[in-house]
Amino acid sequence: MPTVRLRDASEYPEPARRLFELSRQWFDYDFKEPPAMSRVMAWDPHFGGPHGRAMKRAMAPGEFSRGEKEMVAAAVSGVNACTY
């Protein structure tokens, strides 16, 4: 069970909900609620905004494809013993 109560998307102000739409586009998946991490990051847009932009920069296709980078991310998460 999460340490915090994750708010539903409807509890967030409009700017955050626009970010949730960008999150849906990023994952290309129609979640019932925005991913938990997106809702966590939206709790403080001054942290979540730049953190999310840095992530998108890092994950954008370059010398490695988005798919290759997703696998690197999965490996890093696995090594960190993170199930999220």
Added chain:
Amino acid sequence: MTGDDRWYEAAFVVGITNALNVVADGLGAAPMPQVEPETAPAEVQTVFADIRAFYGTGTPVADVLGGQIPTPFGLIAHDPGYLADVWAAVKRAFTDRRLSRRHKEALAFAVSLTTRSAFGTAFHLGEMRRLGVGERGVMEVVGVTQMFSSYTKIADTLQLSSDMADIAPADPSGVPDPGAG
């Protein structure tokens, strides 16, 4: 990146990378000498020759290693049979198959960086460069590693459950034939 075969390959790279790093970082500074190629028995020299051929000589990796044989292999060569089996697994894991060797080195570099392996980070950085990855590509892997080292700790601190666990695509490839490929 669909199809379980790619994920098996990635998992084997992650596992064997960690195995090499454990020995190199853990024993590298311990009073345990490496087997020197010049005085090694013939069966060890045969494996060493294959290792040299796989990684190349006169390359950035060789410079990083400070010698011709990567530290973990020199350390485990005291048991030639064990060395041969470990090397066979390493070579198999890093050979081009469904995932490219270049991508596998990026995975190994990310894992080594995440686990703070001085040996593995330098070694796989050298391998990435030898295989043609530029500074931009290196920075991409550093960025992914760094950002997901952040996300994972945020998720763990808040004990978040995965959003994606139930939507992984079905794998149509079936169980791979261990002898194939």
